[in-house]
Amino acid sequence: MTVKDNFFKGFIKENPLLVSVLGLCPALAVTTKIENAIGMGFAVLFVLVLSNLLVSLVTFRPKLRELVMPVRIPVYIVLIASLVVIVEMLMKAFLPELFQSLGLFIPLIVVNCIIFGRAEAYAGDHKPGESVIDGAGMAIGFTLAIILISLIREVLGAGQITIWKSAVLDLSFLFDFLGIEPIAMFMKPEGAFITLGFILAAVAAIQNRVNAKKNAKKAEGGAK
Amino acid sequence: MARFAGGKAPFLRISDQPNQGTGIIMRDFMIGLAPVILFSWYKNGIQVMIDGNIGFFEMLYPLIFILLGGLMSLIMEGITLYIIHPDSRSLKGVMAKLSTSYPMVPGLLLAMVLPLYTPVWVLIFGCFMGTVVGKMLFGGFGHNIFNPALIGYLTIAVTLTGVINAAGGVFNASEVLVDSYAGATPLTLLSRIKELDYDKLVAPYGTLWNFFLGTIPGALAETGALAILVSYGWLVYRKVIKWFTPLIYVGTVFVLSWFIGIASGEPGIWFPLYSILSGGLMFGAVFMATEPVTTPRNPLGKVVFALFLGVFTVLFRYISTLPEGVATSIVFLNIFTMPIDNWTAVIRARGIKKQTAIKASVFAVLFIALVLYAILKAGSMYTAFIQGPIGIGGWF
Amino acid sequence: MKKALSSAVVLLVLGIICGAVLALVNTITSPVIAQYELDKKMEALEGFFADELTSNQKIADVFDVEEIEGTGGIKTIYLLEHKTEQTKSAVYSVSALGWKTNVDMMIAVDEDMTLRGYAFVTNGGTEAIGLTMIGATLNLADNISIQDTVQDYDSVGGVSAPVTGSGVKACFQLVALRVSQDLGGE
Amino acid sequence: MKVFFGKHGFILILVAIFVLIFGLGGVYSRFMTSELEEHIEENATGAEYALYLEMFPGADTLTPYTPGEVSKTYPLAGGRGDFAPTVDKALKILQGTSEKGVVYVINTKGKEPMKVGVGISLENDACVGIAVLEQNDTPDYFSQLGDPFYSQFDAKALSDLALAVDTFAGVTYSSKAFEIALFYARELYAADYDFVIPTVAMTLVKLEYNFDPTTFIASPYIANIIYGDQDTEAAVMLSASFDYVGLVGGGTDLEADFQAAVKALAQGAGTLNTQASFVSFDEENNTLVMQTKGYNPNAIQASIVLNDTLDIVVSITFVSMETYANQGGYGDYTGGPAPAVENNLRNQYLADGDPNVDGVAGATVSSNAVRSLLQLLDGFVEAQNGGE
Structure with a gap:
């Protein structure tokens, strides 16, 4: 697997949210604004890259690996929890408004399956460099996915796009032109589930089609 | 012989009537809807124009609105089929599928239970939730668990009531010019004043005769009890629906309301009549509780289903804060269609024997418990009669 | 046995390192957080004293602010003294039981015992009623004596919320009982 | 292009129909909503006019007209300053072609702005009814005004010298609003018709x-x-x-x-200080009891013993005081525990006989109260002197 493949696999092919369906809790809860999604994405990026790096570092050397493996779950938890607390403190100090709107979901990154999943499934037996690239790719894939969800939810549910703080794109002129109004349901949990469901279906459909094409090509190649 | 037919429901009368099929059933069903549609057009359009309150284009609106609902539903189902079925990427393929799946019905029914001044985009959103989410995502016709029209209706009722009220709500132009309604449908009034008083509940709208004719405010088609009865007669005559389901449903509500009235110190016959004639009860009983896909298939199952519908409608209507309980109770009981169907099929086939007695008694106990709860709770909602001297009201 | 022990040691060392890093980060961030929270409080006070401030003055430029811990329902008292005019005011952060949860209010009182302003910080009551209270006006007359607010306030327009309303009343009562102690001059 | 249409033409047509319906349906439903608003407005005006016609039995038509300009201010209840009511519109009530009366719709103010219609009959120059069109006062209070209150407006003669609205207990603000409206309507009526507002010399x-x-x-x-x-x-x-x-x-x-x-x-x-008052006088013991209101709602009471000719104060004893038991109740006053303030002022007065005593710093309200008591007492003593 090339570095490029390793990085980009988290975007679509192994997207943690849309394919593995991990990290549903933040994906459903904080995606009411794009701003929140971006903030959450950065928090996950920070934690995931560093946790992958650290986990990979402590399990990379065979000798250390031998010692760590029996207690790896507590080790991972200590590492990830420390990173999350660091993110929480930094965010509280420098991005207090974002911290307030993300609220409980920052500490909950500790138990976010994506972080743990990547530590267990990838970083535990790969080189530090590869692990960092994997973590970055996965986190960006996750971020893009929740940005997509929050884009749909915010446009339909509130009629605006909050990119960052005061950078708000007000779409009410469009809504007025069409004679419609935002549907509050999309700001609520049920709207999150419906949006996520449709996106999952669309991604699955696209992947199926791509795979079918690939298989057809392969079969063609085999026939030759 | 229908009982040996295999494959997907509904079977209805494919085999026991020569040269009949779903197409004919669909035609009969549409004819059955016609009196109700025409009545709502008359009440909200023609009559108002005769009174001189509106112009020609306003007169046409109710009819167009209802037909628009059906059309939207049809087109959405077409688009969904195009997307999810590779073999329906042509007019012929889609048409072949659409001709057997009643695509117009959810939209038509949805449009008929919405208020007159619902904006069209709300109707379209409701059609989307009903047809695409409530029907096509479950696998299309014959696979849906919930009544598609009611899924659309409930989505709108939960999230977009404010929009509908802002646009004008349930009153048609001539009702707007009558001040005595205090801006509410009969059931909204009941949930607002929480008092069983003929002068306050019925008198503002005329007499119970007006309730029967349907000249009271309400959603497009749900008020016309008389028109719905005509439809009921036709549908029963053509054997599209079973005659007893609506009867048991409405009857249960009637009897329970009477008991509740008595428990509240209001023994008059007007209250049970008022409660079956107001809101969407008649409409729901004839057109939605008899839906072939989402309700039990065997006759005993239909009876049990209708009985429970009656109790839950009473519970939702009088005890919860929502003004309308019909839609909620039908969708809620749709969840239990499978167990009711299976258990009643066993009971029906074997009679009350050792093996089936327990199942039958579960139904009976549940039903009686719910009935008692409904009477005590709803009875104490409207008066201190039970709460005070006996002190039962406090338990609930 | 030895292996298990060394694993434990590894865990311990990791824990100590992580703890140290956390402590380090905390020393950097905690003053920033404290400063932010202070700014927030001052901003809340500025709302009451907007007429006294020119556009880019901070509250600390014009007033000497003293923070006192309150008792009972009164959580914090901010005593403000105008630097040039020597007039005193007090702002109370007070909370009382409304419907199920507390009503938290900020109530500002001037030296002559008149109500300067009030604001709802969080809402008691159910979501719908509670939300209408944020930014609600209680129809109080200008410069009403703080003693009179208890009977004179208006229930929040449009909602009959007697229980939440009693929370608001309790807030005023707490301040009315306390105010002379802080501002003197009866 | 042709290939594309061949492949996707069907869905494009479906979507086109969808968009078409969305557009046309949207226009139609907007048209309906705007029509409805017109109906509602029609209905509202109709209902309002019906209300006015109800005040005048037998009347059948009404025509708006421009009333004469009158500007007057009235004090609001609760000492909240003056308020100048304005007339929103004026309507002549006709029976056939003969004028029966007139309705003034007046913007007045209770606790909040209020709009009321006042009907005045031309036959006997009397108010025949009042209609509340808009009000934003506290619902709990306003709803207390019921039929007993409104019935006083039936046939209330405007030529009555002591024209006033009976205040409904506890609803003073709103009651006052009606009084303002009634007075202002009388002014307008006097300006428009040959009616003279009665005055007392x-x-x-x-x-x-x-x-x-x-x-x-x-x-x-x-x-x-x-x-x-x-x-x-x-x-x-x-x-x-x-x-x-x-x-x-x-x-x-x-x-x-x-x-x-x-x-x-x-x-x-408003020339008298009403803070202090007499409570009782015991002739046998020449003892006068007076009270004054300070910071505390409970009044300060003082029992004053005078000499036989009632012109010299022998002693002053405070029966009840500001109820604050500790000195905290006096703010930052530090002159000793209660009732130090009262006693302090009393001693000043007894020492030099001047009722304009110096207030005690930090206890302004109590000082004012006691001072006004002493001034009243001084006036009393002096009056007895002059009487001799």
Whole structure:
């Protein structure tokens, strides 16, 4: 697997949210604004890259690996929890408004399956460099996915796009032109589930089609 | 012989009537809807124009609105089929599928239970939730668990009531010019004043005769009890629906309301009549509780289903804060269609024997418990009669 | 046995390192957080004293602010003294039981015992009623004596919320009982 | 292109139909909503006019007209300053072609702005009814105004000298709004038609305390007035709320119109300090009990012993004081525990006989209260002196 493949696999092919369906809790809860999604994405990026790096570092050397493996779950938890607390403190100090709107979901990154999943499934037996690239790719894939969800939810549910703080794109002129109004349901949990469901279906459909094409090509190649 | 037919429901009368099929059933069903549609057009359009309150284009609106609902539903189902079925990427393929799946019905029914001044985009959103989410995502016709029209209706009722009220709500132009309604449908009034008083509940709208004719405010088609009865007669005559389901449903509500009235110190016959004639009860009983896909298939199952519908409608209507309980109770009981169907099929086939007695008694106990709860709770909602001297009201 | 022990040691060392890093980060961030929270409080006070401030003055430029811990329902008292005019005011952060949860209010009182302003910080009551209270006006007359607010306030327009309303009343009562102690001059 | 349409033409047509319906349906439903708004407006005006017609039995049509300009201000209830009502519209009520009456729709103010319609009959120059069109007052209070309140507006003669609206207890603000509306409607009516607002010829010469110990409890104030066409002079005793009690030294009571006029004049004069008052007088022991209101709602009471000729204060004892038990209740006053303030001021007065005592720093309200008590007492003592 090339570095490029390793990085980009988290975007679509192994997207943690849309394919593995991990990290549903933040994906459903904080995606009411794009701003929140971006903030959450950065928090996950920070934690995931560093946790992958650290986990990979402590399990990379065979000798250390031998010692760590029996207690790896507590080790991972200590590492990830420390990173999350660091993110929480930094965010509280420098991005207090974002911290307030993300609220409980920052500490909950500790138990976010994506972080743990990547530590267990990838970083535990790969080189530090590869692990960092994997973590970055996965986190960006996750971020893009929740940005997509929050884009749909915010446009339909509130009629605006909050990119960052005061950078708000007000779409009410469009809504007025069409004679419609935002549907509050999309700001609520049920709207999150419906949006996520449709996106999952669309991604699955696209992947199926791509795979079918690939298989057809392969079969063609085999026939030759 | 229908009982040996295999494959997907509904079977209805494919085999026991020569040269009949779903197409004919669909035609009969549409004819059955016609009196109700025409009545709502008359009440909200023609009559108002005769009174001189509106112009020609306003007169046409109710009819167009209802037909628009059906059309939207049809087109959405077409688009969904195009997307999810590779073999329906042509007019012929889609048409072949659409001709057997009643695509117009959810939209038509949805449009008929919405208020007159619902904006069209709300109707379209409701059609989307009903047809695409409530029907096509479950696998299309014959696979849906919930009544598609009611899924659309409930989505709108939960999230977009404010929009509908802002646009004008349930009153048609001539009702707007009558001040005595205090801006509410009969059931909204009941949930607002929480008092069983003929002068306050019925008198503002005329007499119970007006309730029967349907000249009271309400959603497009749900008020016309008389028109719905005509439809009921036709549908029963053509054997599209079973005659007893609506009867048991409405009857249960009637009897329970009477008991509740008595428990509240209001023994008059007007209250049970008022409660079956107001809101969407008649409409729901004839057109939605008899839906072939989402309700039990065997006759005993239909009876049990209708009985429970009656109790839950009473519970939702009088005890919860929502003004309308019909839609909620039908969708809620749709969840239990499978167990009711299976258990009643066993009971029906074997009679009350050792093996089936327990199942039958579960139904009976549940039903009686719910009935008692409904009477005590709803009875104490409207008066201190039970709460005070006996002190039962406090338990609930 | 030895292996298990060394694993434990590894865990311990990791824990100590992580703890140290956390402590380090905390020393950097905690003053920033404290400063932010202070700014927030001052901003809340500025709302009451907007007429006294020119556009880019901070509250600390014009007033000497003293923070006192309150008792009972009164959580914090901010005593403000105008630097040039020597007039005193007090702002109370007070909370009382409304419907199920507390009503938290900020109530500002001037030296002559008149109500300067009030604001709802969080809402008691159910979501719908509670939300209408944020930014609600209680129809109080200008410069009403703080003693009179208890009977004179208006229930929040449009909602009959007697229980939440009693929370608001309790807030005023707490301040009315306390105010002379802080501002003197009866 | 052709290939694309061949492949996707069907879905494109479906989507096109969808968009078409969305557009046309949207336009149609907007049209419906705007029509509905018109209907509602029609209905609202209709209902409002029906309300006015109901006030005048037999009337059938009404025509709006422009009333004369009148600008007047009235004091609001609760001492919240003056308010100038404005007229929103005026309507003539007709029966056939003959004018039956007139309705003024007036913007007035209770606790919040209010809009009321006042109907005035041309036949007997009387208010025949009042209609509340808009009000934003506290619902709990406003709803207390029921039929007993509104029925007073039926056939209320505008030529009544003492025209006033009976305040409904506890709903003073809203009651006052109706009074303002009624008064203003009378002014407008006088400007538009040949109606003269009745007035009473009366001037208030002097308003002072009643220092006669036999009557001052029932009627603490005395007003000297000149009234009537013959400029009759009279001294009138008034109660604590300035109600007419009787003439000084007895005699025939004034007519009701004049009684009301005295009250209005005295109330409006505002020259007396009403903070302190007499409570009782014990003739045997020459003991006078007085009270004054300070910071605490419970009044400060003082028992004062005088000499036999009632012109020298022997001693002052405070019966009840500001109820603050600790000195904290006096703010930052540090002169010792309660009742230090009262005692301090009393001692000042007893020392030099000057009632304008210096207040105690930090206890302004209490000081003011005690000072006004002492001033009243001083006035009493001096009056007895002059009497001798």
